[in-house]
Structures are given as C-alpha cells and as structure tokens.
Amino acid sequence: MTYAKTEAFTAEQQQLARVAKALAHPARVAIIQLLASKQACISGDIAAELPLSRTTVSQHLQELKALGLIKGEIDGLTVCYCLNTELLQRVQQQFVTFFIEATSGAACGPDDACAC
Amino acid sequence: MTYAKTEAFTAEQQQLARVAKALAHPARVAIIQLLASKQACISGDIAAELPLSRTTVSQHLQELKALGLIKGEIDGLTVCYCLNTELLQRVQQQFVTFFIEATSGAACGPDDACAC
C-alpha cells in the first residue's frame, strides 16, 4: 500500500495531477506538439519522428488516449491520431486557474529572503 | 539504459515535462495551493494538513524545491517555505504557450469522427 494515497486529495487536485502526469514526459509533449503542427491527424509514423521505438511510442499514445487528450480512429491499415481540442481547452483552463491562484499571493520578498 | 532518452528532445519539451512532473502528484499540487492560500510562508506543519507522513511530505517539498518552485529558509527551529512566484509566472507562461499551440489547430471534427 505504498502508493496511491490519492483518494485523500480533492478531485481537482487529482485531476490536475493526472493531466500533469500525462505531460510529464518529453515524448508525450512532443507527440502533442506534433499533432498540433499537422493540421490533420497523423498515423503511426509518429514513431518515425521520435527517437524511440515504435513500441514505446505506441505506449505513450495509449496513455494520452486513455486520458482522452488525443483520439485515434482506425482507417483501414493505418490509425489516425488527432488532438481532442475540446478536452485540451478545458484542461488549459484548469491549469490557468491553478497558476493564477498560485501566483496571485505576495508570497516571499522580491529577493530570496523569506520574510516570515 | 532503459530510461532517459530525454536528451533527444528539445530543451522546451524537457523543461515543460520537468515542471509537469512536479505537478504530477496531488500532494505537490496541494502543497502549492496551501502555500498560496496562506499569505505568508508555512513551516513543516504542512505535513499536518496532508494525509501523508512527515517524511513523505518532506520528500515532496524537496522535489518542489529542487525545481525552484518553492523556497525554504531556516528560521531557528522551523523552516519557512513559500512559493517562488517569479518562477511560477514564467512556468505559467510556458504552459499557456503550449496549450495555445495545442488548441489552436482545427484538429478533428466536432464529434469523435476523425476525418483525415
């Protein structure tokens, strides 16, 4: 039971952490940027653009898909991945809210001195 | 060598992933929110407010501190933690840029159909 004390936190905290985790690997960040750069969806030659094996890329894709950040539709032999912009926009809002909350306080002094 | 192919990605991707990783656990999200809610800094009774052992909380604090998101100053017997709002603002900007880039494209159709 040395993990997952997650239940003890609020739904918002868990949700933000879940999405943050999805972005916590440069490969997944790169995948999202790649999908965003191409107007249409790309098939599995995503792997060709990344310095990782096809298996590993597929794993990262599944993770993003599990969270719903990307969608994948089978089109004959190839699979067509694309961003779920709706969800991404909602997620963006969550992050913005969190950061505004975090950066609004005066917090420490301007230097490094922590004038409590 | 089954890890850390990180070098192969851009500095931006690595940086974003690094910060996202810091936010990838509800405890760390909660810590940041806690520090933001109190106008001044809090000492280690942060642990008292979280459903985790003091050791574990200390570990999370070190992680946030290592990234520079929070600062900790020793004040006699207690340690005073507070947010690094400057860095948080810069990080916020990175996330905003990323999300704008990700949500600007038309991507898929309005439904789930992926019209490639």
Place this chain on the structure above:
DNA sequence: ATATTATGTCGTATATTTACGACATAAAGT
C-alpha cells in the same frame, strides 16, 4: 492463398517514484 504492411499487445528488464520508520542534527527550553 500468401506476402506485405501497419499497428497493437505481451513479457520483461531496469529505472524511478512513493511512502514511511528509524536515526541524525540542531535550536530552544528547563
């Protein structure tokens, strides 16, 4: 029918994260 091609899934090795008790350290109180 058989080969080719594009993907996903399984198994597995290694690295990292999470969580906590036990001990170390250091300031403040008695």
Place this chain on the structure above:
DNA sequence: ACTTTATGTCGTAAATATACGACATAATAT
C-alpha cells in the same frame, strides 16, 4: 547538561514508469 521540538536524511519495500524485442492481428497488395 539534558530534554524537547522541528526538520532533514538514510535505508528500504512496494508500486509505477520507461523502453524495447518478439509475437499477434488485421487490412491491403500480389
């Protein structure tokens, strides 16, 4: 000096994440 109090660090167990080769699957192509 000795105890108390607040923290950090170490060691360690268990859970997850990362990475990839080998095999399975299914749709085209020949």
